[in-house]
Amino acid sequence: MNYAKRFRVEPGSKVDLSRVDASFKDRHESHTQALPEIERDRDRLRELQYRMYAEGKRSLLICLQGRDAAGKDGTIKHVLGAMNPQGCRVTGFKVPSAEEAGHDFLWRYHKAAPARGQVAIFNRSHYEDVLVVRVHDLVSKTVWSKRYAQINAFERMLHENGTHILKFYLHIDPEEQLARFKQRLDDPARHWKISDGDYAERPYWDEYTAAFEDALSQCSTDQAPWFIIPANHKWFRNLAIARIVAETLESLDMRFPEPSVDIAEIRKKYHALVDAEGQGGRSEPGEHHHKGQ
Amino acid sequence: MNYAKRFRVEPGSKVDLSRVDASFKDRHESHTQALPEIERDRDRLRELQYRMYAEGKRSLLICLQGRDAAGKDGTIKHVLGAMNPQGCRVTGFKVPSAEEAGHDFLWRYHKAAPARGQVAIFNRSHYEDVLVVRVHDLVSKTVWSKRYAQINAFERMLHENGTHILKFYLHIDPEEQLARFKQRLDDPARHWKISDGDYAERPYWDEYTAAFEDALSQCSTDQAPWFIIPANHKWFRNLAIARIVAETLESLDMRFPEPSVDIAEIRKKYHALVDAEGQGGRSEPGEHHHKGQ
Numbered sequence: 001m002n003y004a005k006r007f008r009v010e011p012g013s014k015v016d017l018s019r020v021d022a023s024f025k026d027r028h029e030s031h032t033q034a035l036p037e038i039e040r041d042r043d044r045l046r047e048l049q050y051r052m053y054a055e056g057k058r059s060l061l062i063c064l065q066g067r068d069a070a071g072k073d074g075t076i077k078h079v080l081g082a083m084n085p086q087g088c089r090v091t092g093f094k095v096p097s098a099e100e101a102g103h104d105f106l107w108r109y110h111k112a113a114p115a116r117g118q119v120a121i122f123n124r125s126h127y128e129d130v131l132v133v134r135v136h137d138l139v140s141k142t143v144w145s146k147r148y149a150q151i152n153a154f155e156r157m158l159h160e161n162g163t164h165i166l167k168f169y170l171h172i173d174p175e176e177q178l179a180r181f182k183q184r185l186d187d188p189a190r191h192w193k194i195s196d197g198d199y200a201e202r203p204y205w206d207e208y209t210a211a212f213e214d215a216l217s218q219c220s221t222d223q224a225p226w227f228i229i230p231a232n233h234k235w236f237r238n239l240a241i242a243r244i245v246a247e248t249l250e251s252l253d254m255r256f257p258e259p260s261v262d263i264a265e266i267r268k269k270y271h272a273l274v275d276a277e278g279q280g281g282r283s284e285p286g287e288h289h290h291k292g293q
Numbered sequence: 294m295n296y297a298k299r300f301r302v303e304p305g306s307k308v309d310l311s312r313v314d315a316s317f318k319d320r321h322e323s324h325t326q327a328l329p330e331i332e333r334d335r336d337r338l339r340e341l342q343y344r345m346y347a348e349g350k351r352s353l354l355i356c357l358q359g360r361d362a363a364g365k366d367g368t369i370k371h372v373l374g375a376m377n378p379q380g381c382r383v384t385g386f387k388v389p390s391a392e393e394a395g396h397d398f399l400w401r402y403h404k405a406a407p408a409r410g411q412v413a414i415f416n417r418s419h420y421e422d423v424l425v426v427r428v429h430d431l432v433s434k435t436v437w438s439k440r441y442a443q444i445n446a447f448e449r450m451l452h453e454n455g456t457h458i459l460k461f462y463l464h465i466d467p468e469e470q471l472a473r474f475k476q477r478l479d480d481p482a483r484h485w486k487i488s489d490g491d492y493a494e495r496p497y498w499d500e501y502t503a504a505f506e507d508a509l510s511q512c513s514t515d516q517a518p519w520f521i522i523p524a525n526h527k528w529f530r531n532l533a534i535a536r537i538v539a540e541t542l543e544s545l546d547m548r549f550p551e552p553s554v555d556i557a558e559i560r561k562k563y564h565a566l567v568d569a570e571g572q573g574g575r576s577e578p579g580e581h582h583h584k585g586q
Contacts, residue, residue, distance in 0.1 A: 054485055054486070073379065076378065077377050077379070080378070081377055081378050081379075083378070084369065084370050084374055085373070085374050085376070085378045085381055085382070085383045085414070086366065086370070086374075086383045086416065089378070089382060089383075090378045092379065121378070123379065178563075181564075182560075182564050185559060185560050185564070189549060191552040191556055192347055192549045192550040192551065192552055192553075193347070194552060194553075194554060194556065194559060195553055195554055196554055196559065199562075256482060256484070258485065259484040260485075260487075260488055261488055261489055263478055263484055263487065266478065266487060266492075267478050269492075270471075270474070270492050271471070271474075271478070
């Protein structure tokens with residue numbers, strides 16, 4: 001199954017989350033059964049990220065959104081963490097600092113956008129400014145209602161300047177969220193991160209649903225599509241996201257740049273006389289052709 | 294063998310790199326034989342990084358220095374990349390931008406210092422300002438000679454504010470460097486990154502040696518030690534660095550914070566009536582206890 005096609009929000013369509021099965025798992029039965037496919041896609045991610053880095057022309061921005069316990073952290077740990085940290089930067093967005101709040105809402109996200117050849121992962125993103133901000137009336141409707149178009153213009157600009165954008169909404173049921181909160185209670189190593197606040201957003205479940213639906217409907221575009229990922233099964237979420245990111249990168253058809261020098265020339269110039277060279281240092285050469293470290 | 298002890302530059306001692314065996318590999322025979330130990334330490338790194346993140350009090354700064362092809366990138370890919378990118382940020386330092394050059398030399402490094410709970414990896418570091426800058430006379434001796442004390446004061450300040458610092462000099466022979474350059478020539482997928490410039494620093498081998506020796510001698514302190522890592526064998530380099538980082542983190546004796554709430558209370562308040570709750574969403578619960586994703 002083509003997950004990118006299946007889970008992509010068609011630009012211009014109206015999203016109704018109650019019609020999306022959060023427990024969908026395609027033809028797979030279990031984590032164990034899906035694992036080889038996840039592993040294969042993690043390997044592709046690594047390889048493709050290296051090509052993106054080598055090519056140095058384009059970049060990738062991945063936005064992760066979802067309710068508490070939807071699996072944003074887990075996706076980073078189990079899927080996106082496969083990439084080399086040298087070419088991949090994660091930025092988590094929490095309550096804005098005073099300096100951030102002093103600027104337009106997109107300022108802090110723009111600062112964290114990926115450089116050419118790099119991957120940026122946003123753990124929560126500029127969409128918070130039409131989600132929590134809207135649900136809790138942190139700004140007036142006049143302000144937040146203009147943001148959908150502002151976000152689309154921002155993302156279009158990024159895309160036109162070489163940044164590919166993938167946005168994932170991790171879709172879980174309220175029952176699944178509660179079960180995950182409970183799992184934390186049952187695991188002493190996770191007690192430190194439990195707070196009463198975890199539960200504080202649950203009474204607003206429907207308001208969040210409406211806010212997510214608007215963001216997904218108004219801001220899924222050809223240049224920055226939203227994907228609704230069934231995420232009740234963590235492993236299926238991992239499988240789907242790994243697949244979609246890998247296939248997107250593959251579709252970019254990235255090439256290693258042509259050498260900037262004449263390789264034969266370099267070989268002749270510097271390696272013809274290796275034995276005659278002997279500058280400095282000690283004459284105790286290591287094992288020179290240790291492959292596949 | 295205690296690698297931290299063996300490879301650490303004793304504060305106040307005078308380093309003579311010609312006396313350090315770059316091909317040292319301890320009791321290990323091969324990569325294959327060392328691999329289980331490397332894997333075990335990578336696992337420890339992941340676990341300890343999570344504790345550092347949970348504790349949220351201290352941070353870790355790892356500086357990687359070494360000549361071209363010494364293995365800085367490889368160390369990140371094969372060792373430090375084991376850490377969760379959410380808590381670990383790599384910053385590579387190249388020629389300063391105009392804005393960076395407009396500030397004191399430590400400004401751009403300070404900006405990239407790790408937040409509490411985080412790990413920062415510097416691929417090249419503030420030491421460049423007493424290495425390449427010194428070798429190529431980019432500033433006068435009056436300027437660079439003061440930097441050793443400035444660096445020590447900077448690192449002491451970081452340490453006193455909770456940042457643990459580990460600095461690794463990856464030690465290779467000139468023969469090994471040349472062999473690695475040649476390997477790139479033999480691998481078409483790496484031709485794109487070959488330049489004449491790779492070879493341009495080789496005539497300055499001895500000048501760099503002197504500059505490294507001064508930095509290692511003057512700036513190895515109890516709060517920010519230097520380690521000279523034998524790096525002709527890539528796998529031994531990986532083994533030694535993984536071990537030293539893991540043991541350092543372990544010595545910090547990091548603890549999960551105490552829960553900020555009464556867990557029993559939370560359980561009673563939110564989970565006693567799960568079945569009665571049934572807010573919003575669809576009634577198709579996922580598989581709730583998928584462990585070990």
